[in-house]
Amino acid sequence: MATRKARATASKTIADETVELPPRARIMKSAHALFYGQGIRGVGVEAVAAAADTNKMTLYRHFSSKDELVAAYLREVAAEIEASWDRIGARHKDDPRGHILAWLREMGRQMERPESRGCPITNAAIELPDASHPGRQVIEEHKRGMRRRFAENAKQAGLKRADMIAEQLLLMLDGAGVSLQTIGHDHGPMSTLLKHAEWLLEMDAAK
Incomplete structure (x- = not known):
């Protein structure tokens, strides 16, 4: 009730x-x-x-079906996330490393709001295991795109293992979003993500 x-x-x-x-x-x-x-x-x-x-x-x-409505919803969410990447990138044109960290910081602010349930794209991926679902295709394309953006910035920053760093950043971002729902906001998973991201970028640059 x-x-x-x-x-x-x-x-x-x-x-x-x-x-x-x-x-x-x-x-x-x-x-x-x-x-x-x-x-x-x-x-x-x-x-x-x-x-x-x-x-x-x-x-x-x-919308011809609920599946199509879900796909449209996810396309809008993905577009908003990608637009935030571009918007922040415009303020860090000569600082690709700073661009990555500033964007992660913005994602942290978004996901640590009291009403947040983490990343809507990651949440949808858990709910939509069927590879043929139109929403699943949106999810996978978006995640591949974010990995590519991380890798491009890491290469521009002169990091030696740019592709590996991109994969690690994406894994940490997804993990932080899920952690918000498992251990809660009080434990600061997004703040932890930023600290680990900074360490990862610094370690590669120092090698």
Whole structure:
């Protein structure tokens, strides 16, 4: 009963915030809030439509299936993350190492908010094991892209093991996001990530 009431309250809040938006935008905003807050598998299209103050018929006019809605949600999330990389990179044009650390610091600020459940892309990967799911394809492309960005910056910084460092940074970032949900914010997994990232970049540069 408490869970049902909480979901109803969340849906009403989302509907109040999206009332001025067109239907597709309302659906996407609702999908972001519900998929991230309650999990992809735990949220049906009925809940998304209700939160968007619309109906299933309208939702299916914009998205052919829940899988397609999930993929659209993940594409928007990935685009936001990648845009933050580019935005921070513009402030560190001559400092590729500083770019990496500044971006990780920004991810830390985002994920250590009280309402955070870690990285939405990583969370979705756990929920979507089927390689044929359109959302899974978005996840894998995004993660490969982030590894490539780390490697390019590491090479520009003159680091000797740029590809290995990129893999380690991605593993640590994913691990920190999961740790937020297993050991909580109080233990500071994102702060720990930044310390380890700094150490990793310094160690390679010193070799």
